Amino acid sequence: xxxxxxxxxxxxxxxxxxxxxxxxxxxxxxxxxxxxxxxxxxxxxxxxxxxxxxxxxxxxxxxxxxxxxxxxxxxxxxxxxxxxxxxxxxxxxxxxxxxxxxxxxxxxxxxxxxxxxxxxxxxxxxxxxxxxxxxxxxxxxxxxxxxxxxxxxxxxxxxxxxxxxxxxxxxxxxxxxxxxxxxxxxxxxxxxxxxxxxxxxxxxxxxxxxxxxxxxxxxxxxxxxxxxxxxxxxxxxxxxxxxxxxxxxxxxxxxxxxxxxxxxxxxxxxxxxxxxxxxxxxxxxxxxxxxxxxxxxxxxxxxxxxxxxxxxxxxxxxxxxxxxxxxxxxxxxxxxxxxxxxxxxxxxxxxxxxxxxxxxxxxxxxxxxxxxxxxxxxxxxxxxxxxxxxxxxxxxxxxxxxxxxxxxxxxxxxxxxxxxxxxxxxxxxxxxxxxxxxxxxxxxxxxxxxxxxxxxxxxxxxxxxxxxxxxxxxxxxxxxxxxxxxxxxxxxxxxxxxxxxxxxxxxxxxxxxxxxxxxxxxxxx
Amino acid sequence: xxxxxxxxxxxxxxxxxxxxxxxxxxxxxxxxxxxxxxxxxxxxxxxxxxxxxxxxxxxxxxxxxxxxxxxxxxxxxxxxxxxxxxxxxxxxxxxxxxxxxxxxxxxxxxxxxxxxxxxxxxxxxxxxxxxxxxxxx
Numbered sequence: 001x002x003x004x005x006x007x008x009x010x011x012x013x014x015x016x017x018x019x020x021x022x023x024x025x026x027x028x029x030x031x032x033x034x035x036x037x038x039x040x041x042x043x044x045x046x047x048x049x050x051x052x053x054x055x056x057x058x059x060x061x062x063x064x065x066x067x068x069x070x071x072x073x074x075x076x077x078x079x080x081x082x083x084x085x086x087x088x089x090x091x092x093x094x095x096x097x098x099x100x101x102x103x104x105x106x107x108x109x110x111x112x113x114x115x116x117x118x119x120x121x122x123x124x125x126x127x128x129x130x131x132x133x134x135x136x137x138x139x140x141x142x143x144x145x146x147x148x149x150x151x152x153x154x155x156x157x158x159x160x161x162x163x164x165x166x167x168x169x170x171x172x173x174x175x176x177x178x179x180x181x182x183x184x185x186x187x188x189x190x191x192x193x194x195x196x197x198x199x200x201x202x203x204x205x206x207x208x209x210x211x212x213x214x215x216x217x218x219x220x221x222x223x224x225x226x227x228x229x230x231x232x233x234x235x236x237x238x239x240x241x242x243x244x245x246x247x248x249x250x251x252x253x254x255x256x257x258x259x260x261x262x263x264x265x266x267x268x269x270x271x272x273x274x275x276x277x278x279x280x281x282x283x284x285x286x287x288x289x290x291x292x293x294x295x296x297x298x299x300x301x302x303x304x305x306x307x308x309x310x311x312x313x314x315x316x317x318x319x320x321x322x323x324x325x326x327x328x329x330x331x332x333x334x335x336x337x338x339x340x341x342x343x344x345x346x347x348x349x350x351x352x353x354x355x356x357x358x359x360x361x362x363x364x365x366x367x368x369x370x371x372x373x374x375x376x377x378x379x380x381x382x383x384x385x386x387x388x389x390x391x392x393x394x395x396x397x398x399x400x401x402x403x404x405x406x407x408x409x410x411x412x413x414x415x416x417x418x419x420x421x422x423x424x425x426x427x428x429x430x431x432x433x434x435x436x437x438x439x440x441x442x443x444x445x446x447x448x449x450x451x452x453x454x455x456x457x458x459x460x461x462x463x464x465x466x467x468x469x470x471x472x473x474x475x476x477x478x479x480x481x482x483x484x485x486x487x488x489x490x491x492x493x494x495x496x497x498x499x500x501x502x503x504x505x506x507x508x509x510x511x512x513x514x515x516x517x518x519x520x521x522x523x524x525x
Numbered sequence: 526x527x528x529x530x531x532x533x534x535x536x537x538x539x540x541x542x543x544x545x546x547x548x549x550x551x552x553x554x555x556x557x558x559x560x561x562x563x564x565x566x567x568x569x570x571x572x573x574x575x576x577x578x579x580x581x582x583x584x585x586x587x588x589x590x591x592x593x594x595x596x597x598x599x600x601x602x603x604x605x606x607x608x609x610x611x612x613x614x615x616x617x618x619x620x621x622x623x624x625x626x627x628x629x630x631x632x633x634x635x636x637x638x639x640x641x642x643x644x645x646x647x648x649x650x651x652x653x654x655x656x657x658x659x660x661x662x
Contacts, residue, residue, distance in 0.1 A: 033633060037622065041632030045624050061634045091629055109634035129634075133577065154581060286588070289597055359588035374581035378590030380627040381597065387627065441626065 004034045006055045008080045008102040016057065019078045023060045023104075026070040031110070034058040042088075042105045044097035044473065046387035048439075048447050048454075053525050054097040054473055056083065059105040065229050069189040071106065075506040076187070081516075082106040083508050084227050086128035087157030090164070092390040092436065094473035099510035100524060111229065114138050116206075122146055123180060123206045123234045128159045132372035139235075146235035147370040149173055152363075154372025163221050163228055164470060167425050167432055169367040171324065172236045173274025174427050180209040181232035182217050187502035192226070206232030222470070223494075224508035225501045236370070243323040243330050244365040245337075246355065248315030250346040255279075255317050255406055255424070256399035261340045262319075262426055263397040270333050271426070273368055275321035278423040279406070282436060283318045284308050285379040285421060286359050299414045314360075315348070322368040382421065385441045389450060391457050393466040395424065395431040402431065408460055409435045416453040417446075432469060458482065473510075477524065480513025495520070566639055571647025574640045578631070579606065579648075594627060607652040617645035 002017050011019075024032045033039055034057070042056045062068045075082050083103040088096030096105060112129030117139065124135065124146075132150035135158055139146055149168035151161045162175040172178050182194045195211040196202040209217065220226050249258055258277060265271045281300065288311075294304050309316065319341070323330035341347045355361035363375030380386035391409065395401045402424060410420035413435070422435035437453065439446040454475055458468065462482035471479050483490050494514050498505075505516020510524055582591035583606040596604035603609060621641050624630035636644070647653070 031634075038633060040623055041630040041635070043630075045629040059632075059634075088632065089629075095629065096632065107632065107634050109632065133581070289593075291597070357587065362588055373588070374590055375588040377582065377627075378588070378593050381590060381593050384597075385626045 002034045002058075003036065004039070004057045005036060006052070006057045006102050008057050008104065009100070011078065011080055011102075015078060016080075019074060019080055019104075020058060022074045023058075023071060026074070027060055027062050027067050031061040031063075032058060033060075042096045042098075042107075044094050046091050046095070046389065046441065047097075048389060048451050048472070048474060053101055054094065054099070055101045056098050056105045057102045059096075059107050061107040061110050063110050065183075065185060065191060068106070068185050068227060068229065069191075072185070072187060072189050072506070075104070076504045079504065079506070080104055081506050081509045084108065086160035086163075087131050087155065088160070089131075089153065089155045089157065090160070090166075092388050093164075093471065097473065099473045099476060099508070100519075103509070106227070108227075108229070115230065117142065117144060117146070118206065119144060119146065121207055122237050123232050125181070125206060125230060125232050126158050127230055128157060128228065130158050131155055132158060134158075136370070136372050145238045147172075147238055148235060148372070149175065149178070149370050150367065150372040152367060152376035153374055155374065158233060159228060159231055162231070162233065165221055166470070167274055167427070168370070169274050169276065169320075169364070169425075170236055170322075170370050171272040171274075172234065172370075173425070175233075176218070176221060178234040179217065179231055180207065180234055181205045182220065182228055183230040184220055184226040184228050186226045187504060187507050191229075206234075219497065222512045224511040224514055225497055227507070239324040240326050241324065241330050242369050243334075244352060244361075244368050245321055245323070245334075246350040246361055246364075247319040247321075247341045248313075248348045248350070249317045249319070249344050250309075250315050252316050252406075253403060254315075254344055256403040257344050258317060258319060258341070258399075259397060259402040259424070259431070260399040261343065265337060265340060266397060266426060266428060270336055271321050272324055273322050275319065275368075275426050276364070276423050277402075277426065277431075278318045278320065279420060280305055280309055280314065280316050280318075281382075281419045282379065282421040282423055283314050283360055284312055285382040285438075286363065286375055287312060289381050290383060290419070298417045299419050312358075312360075315346075318360075320361075320364040320368065322365075379421070379436065380438070382419075383438045383440050385443075386438055387441045388436045388438050389454065389472050390470070391435040391437060391454060392468050392470050393433050393461045394469050395433050395466065397426060397429060397431055402433075404464070405433050405461075405466065408464065409433075409457060412453060412456050412460065413437070416449045416456070418449070418453065476510060477513045566643030566646065568647065568650070568653050570640070570643035571645075571650075572652070574636065574644040575647050575652070578636065579644065582628075583607075591628065606648055607654070609648075609651075612649055614642070614645040614649050617648050618642065621645070 002020055007016050020034055042059050043051050044054045062071055081103045083098030084106045085096045086108045108128035111127040113127045116125040132154045135148050149170040149172040151166050151168055162179055165176050167173050181197045184192045194217045195209045197205040198211055220228055294300050323333055359375055363373050366373050395405055413420045425432040437450055439450050458478050468479050498514050499517055505518055509516050509519055582589055585605045592604045618641050621631050
């Protein structure tokens with residue numbers, strides 16, 4: 001008999017035991033985990049609320065598509081919901097834990113093959129378990145001249161991050177934009193190749209993403225309509241030159257003018273990459289801890305922030321970008337960029353030689369050319385026993401918007417006793433405003449205040465016309481509820497798709513606020 | 526779908542765009558192996574695991590989150606994992622599987638029991654610089 005402390009919803013211990021046995025027959029008993037110690041890695045290590053709210057009953061790790069199909073058959077037959085993860089390493093949004101307690105985690109980490117690298121057409125085809133480190137190391141090993149684009153922690157998954165519409169920092173930073181071809185297993189076991197892959201023997205499956213007819217790939221991102229088991233990802237050819245730079249700005253409200261300057265430079269492609277405008281506290285957190293400067297409660301006093309700024313020789317805002325291409329083109333582009341940012345009083349300009357040995361510049365310089373590393377995970381050192389959660393509203397590349405979002409997030413953070421620690425990641429016409437709230441894992445009072453702060457920010461943002469692009473498990477329903485135009489027409493269409501493709505409701509209940517029919521109407525903890 | 530069906534599907538997938546410009550690669554992950562089922566993991570096994578999974582956070586120098594954290598808690602002299610004198614294998618294995626403070630647990634699909642054992646031996650040996658008893662060679 002199993003001893004899992006949590007069971008799937010409406011499933012008895014006896015039925016669960018039978019399901020565990022059946023799953024073991026499919027993947028091998030060694031790849032079914034139901035003892036509590038083996039499930040620790042499937043908990044939300046940075047849980048803000050009770051960890052048990054997101055506790056799985058078990059985890060199962062198939063090796064291939066056929067095993068996934070057989071696992072799905074068991075789940076359908078026994079009405080046991082599955083929560084799908086690939087590398088399961090995004091700790092700011094819940095890691096490998098399920099939205100609903102009792103789900104069995106379908107862990108795709110074993111499917112870790114790099115199926116193809118095409119040097120001529122500059123793409124790779126990967127399975128869900130491939131991390132950024134894996135793909136980067138492989139390209140180095142085979143002598144490839146292709147770059148990857150990675151999220152900040154290199155242990156993240158190429159597919160998982162893309163399927164959750166995450167971002168990186170090279171010119172290929174908008175990850176989903178560079179996806180081309182996807183294999184999806186539906187809840188009934190049907191395997192679908194999207195785009196050109198729908199044609200047997202297609203020679204352009206990873207070169208032209210749309211095929212013909214409706215293009216469905218986006219429907220499977222941030223969703224629970226199917227299980228993506230493979231995808232093509234375009235890779236950036238190594239440019240003839242690369243020159244990362246940092247521009248610092250001395251005042252908090254400079255983010256307005258800086259953003260106004262960035263917009264035409266981005267639209268004109270003089271800043272080709274997903275550059276970042278980083279606020280002081282977040283900038284400092286990879287190099288120093290808060291305790292090194294301040295032992296009190298509440299947000300850092302302004303005098304302390306100015307001391308940090310001086311010690312680290314940075315600004316209240318810090319813009320990291322990079323030049324790519326032949327030397328002459330980089331020289332010419334830099335003239336325009338420098339002249340533009342020099343309009344901000346007190347702007348200072350730095351290249352690699354000016355910041356040698358500094359962790360912040362060092363890891364940003366790696367990220368903007370697709371070298372995975374773990375330096376940014378060090379932001380957790382800002383607090384003892386540190387944890388974090390992301391509040392991530394979208395913004396147009398607009399100075400007034402950037403300043404307003406900064407002000408309201410900062411003021412609410414201060415009201416609840418936290419530092420503002422955030423950045424704007426600049427896309428083509430958008431900015432991902434990521435406010436990373438830090439707290440201590442063992443501080444119940446802080447976690448209570450983080451929860452209250454998150455709710456206040458989500459509601460305040462929605463009232464101002466801002467919506468989040470991604471969130472932690474705890475806030476999926478609330479954020480989905482802010483996308484409520486026309487009596488929630490968007491959610492209703494999502495629910496109709498869910499009911500059509502997954503009538504048993506076994507795939508990732510609650511992902512992005514989309515619940516199967518049997519679980520709708522009742523608030524889920 | 527039957528097994529032959531899957532085989533065809535996978536084959537078709539590999540055909541997409543594959544040609545003289547392509548390099549198929551990769552292999553499935555190994556199953557977790559009980560240590561008793563094979564010879565004890567060696568230094569090279571531990572080193573491989575350490576370099577892939579641990580070093581990005583625990584290498585010497587700035588920009589390494591684990592090293593920074595240990596410096597804050599235990600002082601710079603105790604911040605580099607391979608230089609630590611007071612670690613034992615059970616402790617290392619427990620931390621890897623359970624997590625510790627900001628370091629999250631590692632799942633059995635990421636690191637097999639054998640790999641966890643190998644890396645524990647490797648760390649306690651200081652990356653091969655100390656004997657099993659902890660004495661520096």
